[in-house]
Amino acid sequence: xxxxNLVLATALLLSGxxxxxxxxxxxxxxxxxxTSGSEAAGLNVLKKLLEERGVxxxxxxxAGGTGMNMVQVLRARIASDTAPAAAQMxxxxxxxxxxxxxxxxxxxxxxKDDWAKVIAPELVPLISHDGSYVAxxxxxxxxxxLWYNKKVFDSAGLQPPTTWxxxxxxxxxxxxxxxxxxxxxxxxxxxLDLFENAVLGIGGADFYRKAVIDEDEAALRSDTMxxxxxxxxxxxKYIDSNYPGRDWNLATQMVIKGEAGMQIMGDWAxxxxxxxxxxxxxxYGCVPAPGTKGSYVWLTDNFGFFKTKDKDxxxxxxxxxxxxxxxxxxxxxxIKKGSIPSRIDVSMDKFDFCGxxxxxxxxxxxxxxxxxxxxxxxAAAGAAKTGVxxxxxxxxxxxxxxxxxxxxEQLVTGLKSAQ
Amino acid sequence: MSTTFPxxxxxxxxxxxxxxxxxxxxxxxxxxxxxxxSVAITLLAVYGFMVWTGVVSFxxxxxxxxxxFVGLDQYWRLWSNPIWRIAVDNIFxxxxxxxxxxxVIGMALAIxxxxxxxxxxxxxxxxxYPMALSFIxxxxxWKWILNPGLGIERMVRLWGWDSFRFDWLVDPRFAxxxxxxxxxxxxxxxxxxxxxxALRGIDEDITKAARLDGAGSFQIYRRIIIPQLGPAFLTVxxxxxxxxVKSFDLVVALTAGGPGNSTHLPATFMYMQTFGRDxxxxxxxxxxxxxxxxxxxxxxxxxxxxRKQRDDA
Numbered sequence: 001x002x003x004x005n006l007v008l009a010t011a012l013l014l015s016g017x018x019x020x021x022x023x024x025x026x027x028x029x030x031x032x033x034x035t036s037g038s039e040a041a042g043l044n045v046l047k048k049l050l051e052e053r054g055v056x057x058x059x060x061x062x063a064g065g066t067g068m069n070m071v072q073v074l075r076a077r078i079a080s081d082t083a084p085a086a087a088q089m090x091x092x093x094x095x096x097x098x099x100x101x102x103x104x105x106x107x108x109x110x111x112k113d114d115w116a117k118v119i120a121p122e123l124v125p126l127i128s129h130d131g132s133y134v135a136x137x138x139x140x141x142x143x144x145x146l147w148y149n150k151k152v153f154d155s156a157g158l159q160p161p162t163t164w165x166x167x168x169x170x171x172x173x174x175x176x177x178x179x180x181x182x183x184x185x186x187x188x189x190x191x192l193d194l195f196e197n198a199v200l201g202i203g204g205a206d207f208y209r210k211a212v213i214d215e216d217e218a219a220l221r222s223d224t225m226x227x228x229x230x231x232x233x234x235x236x237k238y239i240d241s242n243y244p245g246r247d248w249n250l251a252t253q254m255v256i257k258g259e260a261g262m263q264i265m266g267d268w269a270x271x272x273x274x275x276x277x278x279x280x281x282x283x284y285g286c287v288p289a290p291g292t293k294g295s296y297v298w299l300t301d302n303f304g305f306f307k308t309k310d311k312d313x314x315x316x317x318x319x320x321x322x323x324x325x326x327x328x329x330x331x332x333x334x335i336k337k338g339s340i341p342s343r344i345d346v347s348m349d350k351f352d353f354c355g356x357x358x359x360x361x362x363x364x365x366x367x368x369x370x371x372x373x374x375x376x377x378x379a380a381a382g383a384a385k386t387g388v389x390x391x392x393x394x395x396x397x398x399x400x401x402x403x404x405x406x407x408x409e410q411l412v413t414g415l416k417s418a419q
Numbered sequence: 420m421s422t423t424f425p426x427x428x429x430x431x432x433x434x435x436x437x438x439x440x441x442x443x444x445x446x447x448x449x450x451x452x453x454x455x456x457s458v459a460i461t462l463l464a465v466y467g468f469m470v471w472t473g474v475v476s477f478x479x480x481x482x483x484x485x486x487x488f489v490g491l492d493q494y495w496r497l498w499s500n501p502i503w504r505i506a507v508d509n510i511f512x513x514x515x516x517x518x519x520x521x522x523v524i525g526m527a528l529a530i531x532x533x534x535x536x537x538x539x540x541x542x543x544x545x546x547x548y549p550m551a552l553s554f555i556x557x558x559x560x561w562k563w564i565l566n567p568g569l570g571i572e573r574m575v576r577l578w579g580w581d582s583f584r585f586d587w588l589v590d591p592r593f594a595x596x597x598x599x600x601x602x603x604x605x606x607x608x609x610x611x612x613x614x615x616x617a618l619r620g621i622d623e624d625i626t627k628a629a630r631l632d633g634a635g636s637f638q639i640y641r642r643i644i645i646p647q648l649g650p651a652f653l654t655v656x657x658x659x660x661x662x663x664v665k666s667f668d669l670v671v672a673l674t675a676g677g678p679g680n681s682t683h684l685p686a687t688f689m690y691m692q693t694f695g696r697d698x699x700x701x702x703x704x705x706x707x708x709x710x711x712x713x714x715x716x717x718x719x720x721x722x723x724x725x726r727k728q729r730d731d732a
């Protein structure tokens with residue numbers, strides 16, 4: 001008797017917990033790294049919506065803000081042939097997984113739901129592979145925002161800068177007032193964020209495309225790129241000395257407390273600002289980063305679905321893909337997340353001032369071909385090339401002895417070997 | 420159903436000679452059978468995957484392993500990566516300083532504790548305590564202590580010394596030494612325990628004889644006791660070396676490789692390439708370089724060990 005129980009227990013253990021938990025009916029196992037308060041709340045809306053539609057949701061969160069931990073778990077799961085039904089991924093990661101041939105083709109659903117008309121057109125190339133749709137975008141963040149503390153600016157009689165030259169002037173005045181001009185966390189991606197905004201703000205949209213998306217050597221070696229690095233060097237003195245390793249939300253806190261005047265950061269910063277009960281346009285302002293008015297630098301979170309032969313899982317995947325583009329979910333989720341919908345036809349009435357501004361700016365940028373993928377957030381280039389930019393920019397920014405010319409040289413050779 | 424227990428019982432009674440062929444065989448090979456699973460797991464999970472990592476390092480693997488072989492390309496890319504070269508320089512700086520300083524401090528503490536002091540157990544516990552923490556905790560604590568705006572620099576400035584500077588953590592030229600500080604703090608107590616055990620193992624008659632001959636304490640330690648600690652030194656060296664090579668969590672918690680990539684170690688580089696950059700093959704190549712370096716250090720040790728055993732036999 002005892003032995004039989006032992007055998008049974010071992011067999012159950014070995015058969016794996018996931019298959020047991022999801023027996024019967026359409027279901028999805030969702031792997032993601034949205035574990036912080038507002039993100040988890042946003043995802044919960046999707047879970048409820050799917051449950052209403054008769055789909056069982058099984059949550060597989062892997063904490064860690066950059067998603068690196070999740071990718072590690074996901075790879076092990078795919079290698080052992082137990083991939084989750086769906087996983088969160090950045091735009092370029094969609095492409096990487098699609099070229100491995102592991103993502104489900106969603107083209108039939110896309111035709112039925114008319115994705116070509118409703119999804120922001122600039123996202124389409126990155127969620128499709130070889131002519132078929134392979135992922136669904138949940139949200140669109142904007143990375144070229146400048147957040148500033150209105151009280152600090154008003155008391156110093158300053159206007160938010162619209163060019164990088166103005167940025168430098170404003171910063172000098174803030175320095176003279178004893179305020180740290182720019183709140184920055186010295187983590188490589190935050191420094192790359194600054195770089196990407198400087199490339200766009202100084203060089204313009206076409207230059208951004210050539211330098212960052214096409215990695216064109218002539219553009220990388222141009223005088224404009226020297227100016228970009230020179231601008232980064234100037235910014236060394238506009239930040240405080242404790243910045244290395246600081247998280248972005250702690251930098252936002254500096255703006256909230258008035259210790260710092262400005263922060264250049266994506267619109268997730270809004271979450272911190274509203275947690276502190278600050279009102280847009282009253283306590284803080286949101287304007288496009290210097291020199292980037294008219295452009296919209298975007299990054300998206302998407303869900304990709306892994307191929308499976310299980311009919312229930314397939315049904316669950318399609319139901320989830322369809323629910324992600326549900327207008328109600330797009331509205332509810334993006335208000336919580338601080339982003340804007342990936343659909344272009346969602347009502348923005350319930351969004352705050354900065355959300356509405358982002359939506360309007362995106363529509364304008366789409367018309368003028370100035371809606372651009374973000375480099376710092378895995379939308380513009382693959383992981384290897386983004387890595388080269390990250391390494392060069394962060395080393396340059398933190399090492400005063402490196403010249404702009406040297407940094408450009410490292411960039412060119414690095415990008416060549418990352419081909 | 421239940422075969423093993425009777426066998427063990429019969430064996431216990433010394434009756435196994437009378438058992439059947441299978442039982443006899445089981446009883447004779449019980450220890451081998453018990454060890455077999457762990458040996459099999461070790462062979463597969465340690466040596467098997469070492470070989471597999473080596474294979475991957477010769478392929479074009481990016482996100483998932485692929486078996487398109489590209490020869491030594493990945494090694495060439497690895498060595499042309501400036502951050503890998505920083506990581507290699509760093510591991511030598513870190514390992515040499517970490518091992519040397521931790522040994523010296525550990526030895527000094529052991530000698531001090533060995534002076535038959537009062538409340539020895541109390542001090543021993545205090546010195547050993549950091550060992551109970553994980554490197555993540557140590558790293559985070561030292562990150563705060565060394566942060567110029569929160570820790571030592573701020574404290575000294577609040578005392579009135581306004582020009583005091585201690586900003587190694589945020590200076591790319593010195594950040595690597597903060598890793599040494601935190602590592603030494605963590606491991607010195609453990610080194611002390613090892614040396615203390617060795618010191619206690621030394622025959623007191625020798626030191627007494629030396630004292631009769633008029634040798635001072637310093638002389639006794641320098642000429643009699645420390646030379647006898649050879650085996651303990653070797654143990655300390657081997658343990659600290661492997662700690663230095665695998666100190667991944669300390670870097671992650673204390674500096675995350677920054678500022679400006681100045682504190683990457685081979686282990687953090689490998690993780691970043693494999694999981695953050697989709698460069699699995701470059702990551703595997705760096706793992707092979709680490710493996711070969713460790714082998715170069717450990718093989719002479721194992722060789723001398725084996726030879727000594729053979730000589731003893």
